[in-house]
Each structure stands twice: as C-alpha cells, then as structure tokens.
Amino acid sequence: MAYLSLTNIEKSYGQFRALDGVSLDMEEGEFVCFLGPSGCGKTSLLRIIAGLDRQSAGTVEIAGKDCSNAPPEQRDYGIVFQSYALFPNMTVARNVAYGLRSRDEGRVAEMLDLVGLPDLGDRYPGQLSGGQQQRIALARALAPSPRLLLLDEPLSALDARVRLTLRRQIRALHDRLGLTTIMVTHDQEEALTLADRIVVMNHGHIEQVATPAEIYARPASLFVAGFVGAMNILPATATGRGSVRLAGLELAGGQGFAEGEAVSLCWRPEDLTIDAAGELEALVESVEFLGPFHRATLRAGDLGCFAIDVGAERMRDLGLSGGSAVRIGLPVDRLRIFAGHPS
Numbered sequence: 001m002a003y004l005s006l007t008n009i010e011k012s013y014g015q016f017r018a019l020d021g022v023s024l025d026m027e028e029g030e031f032v033c034f035l036g037p038s039g040c041g042k043t044s045l046l047r048i049i050a051g052l053d054r055q056s057a058g059t060v061e062i063a064g065k066d067c068s069n070a071p072p073e074q075r076d077y078g079i080v081f082q083s084y085a086l087f088p089n090m091t092v093a094r095n096v097a098y099g100l101r102s103r104d105e106g107r108v109a110e111m112l113d114l115v116g117l118p119d120l121g122d123r124y125p126g127q128l129s130g131g132q133q134q135r136i137a138l139a140r141a142l143a144p145s146p147r148l149l150l151l152d153e154p155l156s157a158l159d160a161r162v163r164l165t166l167r168r169q170i171r172a173l174h175d176r177l178g179l180t181t182i183m184v185t186h187d188q189e190e191a192l193t194l195a196d197r198i199v200v201m202n203h204g205h206i207e208q209v210a211t212p213a214e215i216y217a218r219p220a221s222l223f224v225a226g227f228v229g230a231m232n233i234l235p236a237t238a239t240g241r242g243s244v245r246l247a248g249l250e251l252a253g254g255q256g257f258a259e260g261e262a263v264s265l266c267w268r269p270e271d272l273t274i275d276a277a278g279e280l281e282a283l284v285e286s287v288e289f290l291g292p293f294h295r296a297t298l299r300a301g302d303l304g305c306f307a308i309d310v311g312a313e314r315m316r317d318l319g320l321s322g323g324s325a326v327r328i329g330l331p332v333d334r335l336r337i338f339a340g341h342p343s
C-alpha cells in the first residue's frame with residue numbers, strides 16, 4: 001500500500017489554476033523530488049500535503065489515513081523551508097526542542113549529533129552560517145521522529161560547496177532513519193542525484209514520474225526532454241510511413257505520426273557522433289572546454305545550432321576548432337521523437 005496517496009489534487013487561486021488534477025502514489029521509504037520550473041506548482045503541492053494550504057479538490061492520504069481535511073499536527077511530518085525559519089531569539093537547543101512535547105535535553109543532544117553539530121546548542125541562529133542554520137532546521141524537523149520529511153528548496157540559499165555536502169547529508173539521514181522524503185527543487189542536478197523517483201511538473205500538472213535514469217534516457221514529453229539535462233531539439237516533419245524528414249534527410253522513426261506532421265527530434269549531445277560516414281554535414285561554430293569532455297556548437301543549414309560532446313582524447317585526434325567542417329552521425333536508436341515543435 002502506498003504511504004502517501006494524492007488523488008486528483010486541484011488548487012485554484014481565484015481564477016488561476018495552480019494545480020490541475022495531480023495524482024501520485026509514494027511508497028514508504030522513498031525519496032521523491034518535485035522538479036519543475038518556477039511557478040509550476042511544486043510548493044503549492046507540498047503545502048497541501050503538509051496541510052498548510054487546503055486543496056480546492058482531491059484527497060490526501062498519509063499512512064492509510066484520509067488527511068484531506070486534517071490539520072498539520074495530525075499528519076506526522078517534519079518540514080524544512082528554504083529560509084531556515086529558525087526562531088532568532090531562541091538558542092539552537094531551544095529551536096531543536098521546539099517541536100517536542102517536553103524539553104528533552106537528551107533528544108536535543110541526539111539531534112545535534114545527528115546533523116553533526118553537537119557543540120552549537122548554546123548559540124543563537126544569527127551566530128551560525130547558512131549551512132549550519134539549515135542543519136539545525138533539519139534537526140528541529142526530525143526531533144519528534146516524523147515518518148515523513150518535507151523539504152521545500154532547502155538548499156537553494158546555500159553556496160555550491162555547502163549545498164553539495166548538505167545534499168549528501170540529507171540523503172544519508174533519509175536512509176539511516178528510514179524516512180519517506182519529498183523535496184521540492186528546481187535544480188535538476190539535485191533531483192537526479194538525490195531522488196529514487198522524480199516527479200517532473202509543468203503548469204500545474206505532472207509530466208512524468210520515473211527514476212532519474214529513466215527520465216534522462218526516456219523523457220515522456222517534449223517538455224521533459226528539454227527541461228532535464230542538455231538536449232538537442234531539432235525541427236522535422238513526419239512522412240507518415242514510419243520515417244521523418246530532417247534537413248533533406250529521411251531517417252527511420254516517427255511511427256504513428258501523420259504525413260506532414262511537425263515533430264521534434266531529440267538527441268542528447270553525448271549521443272551524436274562525429275563520423276566521416278555520418279548523415280549530416282555541419283560546421284563547427286565554437287568549442288567549449290568542460291574538463292573531461294568538450295562541447296562543440298555546430299550549425300547545419302536551416303537546422304540552426306546544436307551541440308555535440310566529444311571526449312578529450314577524441315578531441316585531440318580531431319583537432320576541431322571554429323570553422324571546421326564535419327559530418328555527424330545521427331543514431332536512430334538514441335533518437336526520441338515528439339509531436340510539435342517547442343513553443
């Protein structure tokens with residue numbers, strides 16, 4: 001049985017529909033990220049799960065109990081916000097003890113240990129770094145031993161290095177405590193590295209729910225293809241006989257599309273190859289050094305620009321630079337085709 005079940009959640013603010021029929025089941029012990037662009041409804045959905053806002057329609061079940069109308073304190077979760085939200089006039093220890101029924105010094109010490117800050121109990125939040133404040137917020141959320149942890153962009157206010165460390169600590173805590181965790185983020189790298197499953201959202205609905213590897217390899221829509229990871233999206237036309245026409249070439253694929261239908265062909269930069277026998281002629285516009293590989297920007301006639309990744313060694317062999325003429329292999333087994341062109 002699912003630990004958390006959302007069924008047909010809708011949320012309207014006046015005339016504006018922020019969530020439109022969202023349904024989702026989460027297993028106990030799962031780490032799920034809500035990922036999507038600004039304004040897609042991630043935080044609205046999290047706040048509805050938390051009972052901080054009420055859905056306009058639909059139901060929320062937690063641990064087999066219908067919580068659709070239950071107040072937050074009956075939903076057994078801990079929550080951490082982007083802004084830390086610690087009480088500035090309370091010591092760290094009192095902040096952590098805040099959610100406990102009785103002031104339990106032992107539990108507070110245990111929580112401070114858990115987040116790796118055992119000696120900071122007497123400080124005030126203003127005397128801590130952002131990363132430390134967020135770890136205290138985490139300790140406070142976890143002190144009452146909730147089974148569900150809700151995280152609303154908890155890492156966005158932190159610098160890159162602290163973000164990386166805390167990201168790992170959050171996942172380790174989740175595993176160690178056997179929590180069920182939902183994290184809202186607009187950072188795809190965060191979602192890809194942390195989540196068991198990612199819920200990709202757009203305009204108030206779910207585009208895809210899948211593991212990070214599945215989302216990356218098999219995006220379910222043009223939106224997901226363009227939103228997660230680098231992707232070349234090339235405009236083409238279906239022939240109606242199981243092939244597509246791209247810049248004068250006819251390539252296999254596109255079953256189910258009608259003749260003349262506009263389609264988008266999607267290849268990741270690492271899936272295209274520079275190959276003397278490749279189908280497509282292109283000119284190198286620029287080459288960017290990215291450490292273990294280079295990303296070349298190419299132009300091919302009316303197709304416009306697209307990117308291709310070339311490993312360091314191959315790059316040395318090819319000696320590519322701006323103006324080089326190349327041929328590009330278009331592997332149809334790596335091709336994803338979607339209806340329409342990007343808006």
Ligand code: ATP
Nearest residue numbers: 013016018036037038039040041042043044045186
């Ligand atoms: P972000 O990443 O920018 O925080 P989000 O995906 O979390 O975005 P939400 O905060 O859930 O998005 O907001 C979804 C939409 O609902 C947005 O268009 C937002 O402007 C709107 N919205 C959110 N809260 C309210 C409110 N109280 N009144 C009116 N509109 C709201």
